[in-house]
Amino acid sequence: MKRLLSGVKPTGELTLGNYIGALRQFVEMQKEYETFVFVADLHALTVYNDPTELKRRIKDIVAVYLACGLDPKYTTLFIQSENMYHTNLAWILECNSYMGEMSRMTQFKDKSKGKNNEAISCGLFTYPDLMAADILIYDADVVPVGVDQKQHVELARNLAERFNNKYGETFKVPEPIIPSSGAKIYDLQNPEKKMSKTENSSKGCIMLLEDVESARKKIMSAVTDSESKVYYDKENKPGISNLLAIYSSLKGISIEEAENKFKESNYGEFKRCVADEVVKLLTDIQNKYNEVLESGFADKILDDSNAKVRAIAQKKVEEAFSKVGVGR
Ligand code: ATP
Numbered sequence: 001m002k003r004l005l006s007g008v009k010p011t012g013e014l015t016l017g018n019y020i021g022a023l024r025q026f027v028e029m030q031k032e033y034e035t036f037v038f039v040a041d042l043h044a045l046t047v048y049n050d051p052t053e054l055k056r057r058i059k060d061i062v063a064v065y066l067a068c069g070l071d072p073k074y075t076t077l078f079i080q081s082e083n084m085y086h087t088n089l090a091w092i093l094e095c096n097s098y099m100g101e102m103s104r105m106t107q108f109k110d111k112s113k114g115k116n117n118e119a120i121s122c123g124l125f126t127y128p129d130l131m132a133a134d135i136l137i138y139d140a141d142v143v144p145v146g147v148d149q150k151q152h153v154e155l156a157r158n159l160a161e162r163f164n165n166k167y168g169e170t171f172k173v174p175e176p177i178i179p180s181s182g183a184k185i186y187d188l189q190n191p192e193k194k195m196s197k198t199e200n201s202s203k204g205c206i207m208l209l210e211d212v213e214s215a216r217k218k219i220m221s222a223v224t225d226s227e228s229k230v231y232y233d234k235e236n237k238p239g240i241s242n243l244l245a246i247y248s249s250l251k252g253i254s255i256e257e258a259e260n261k262f263k264e265s266n267y268g269e270f271k272r273c274v275a276d277e278v279v280k281l282l283t284d285i286q287n288k289y290n291e292v293l294e295s296g297f298a299d300k301i302l303d304d305s306n307a308k309v310r311a312i313a314q315k316k317v318e319e320a321f322s323k324v325g326v327g328r
């Protein structure tokens with residue numbers, strides 16, 4: 001069975017963008033692949049996070065993952081920092097990656113734009129190496145991510161190939177998987193920008209655990225355009241196109257099918273249908289989230305996974321250390 005791996009940073013409450021661009025894929029694919037999903041808590045340290053908040057969010061994300069349908073029968077769910085081999089391998093990869101290629105990472109450019117060099121952590125610059133370590137340490141075949149992370153998975157591929165050429169076959173070269181619709185969900189108030197848990201106005205971003213009526217209002221007041229016809233045109237109708245992407249991915253239909261369904265509707269009717277789908281999703285996730293918290297079984301799952309992932313990672317790191325020549 002092929003192996004799938006992916007992670008989410010606990011830098012904020014999970015959003016509808018995370019669900020459509022990432023979580024939903026994991027749930028759909030977990031029976032087809034040997035699935036590893038983790039909370040990338042070390043990645044959260046690339047920017048300052050309040051320690052108490054961070055701890056709370058890590059646990060929260062585990063509960064949301066389970067609420068969204070990740071099933072421990074199929075998925076090994078773990079916390080990155082509880083397996084310290086990731087950072088061991090990240091160092092080896094850092095020493096085999098170059099300033100030039102790291103400087104071309106568009107997410108680094110975006111996140112550091114306008115900031116003084118003294119205010120950007122080195123971790124933010126080298127974090128794609130840690131991400132490559134997360135992937136290569138498990139010999140992952142596929143890595144489902146939103147389109148914004150594709151470049152980082154490509155870096156992981158290059159690093160695997162480079163290492164294998166230099167030191168002999170060690171790492172599997174992973175493939176990114178990008179969802180066809182909903183690869184990028186945009187801010188409802190500013191549909192040129194990604195819906196992001198850290199960077200946007202709260203009116204433009206829907207949180208998976210937020211009050212459902214507040215989510216409905218956000219959809220109803222999403223920015224659109226001065227036309228009144230519903231069709232997909234990302235350039236000229238970014239707001240409507242974003243809502244079509246949200247609707248079609250939640251219904252599991254194509255954008256064309258969604259366009260067809262709403263070709264006679266005005267914006268108000270269309271938005272109401274999108275809002276109904278979002279409310280349905282949130283209600284379901286929130287009910288299950290409360291069940292997970294009450295049952296207290298998340299800790300047991302994490303303990304079991306931890307033993308498993310450490311054993312796999314230790315083997316890979318020892319192999320890499322031995323190949324590069326460190327140790328006795
Ligand atoms: P931030 O908003 O803090 O930059 P993020 O949400 O992009 O963070 P993660 O939480 O680590 O970062 O993302 C987890 C996964 O969710 C990634 O695969 C990412 O591509 C995907 N994702 C995040 N936001 C969106 C979005 N708006 N649309 C589609 N996919 C998204």
Ligand code: LTN
Pocket residue numbers: 005006007008009040043130131134135143144145149152
């Ligand atoms: N960098 C990713 C989260 C992440 C990840 C990974 C995703 C960390 N390690 C390994 C896939 C595979 C992000 O910021 N979204």
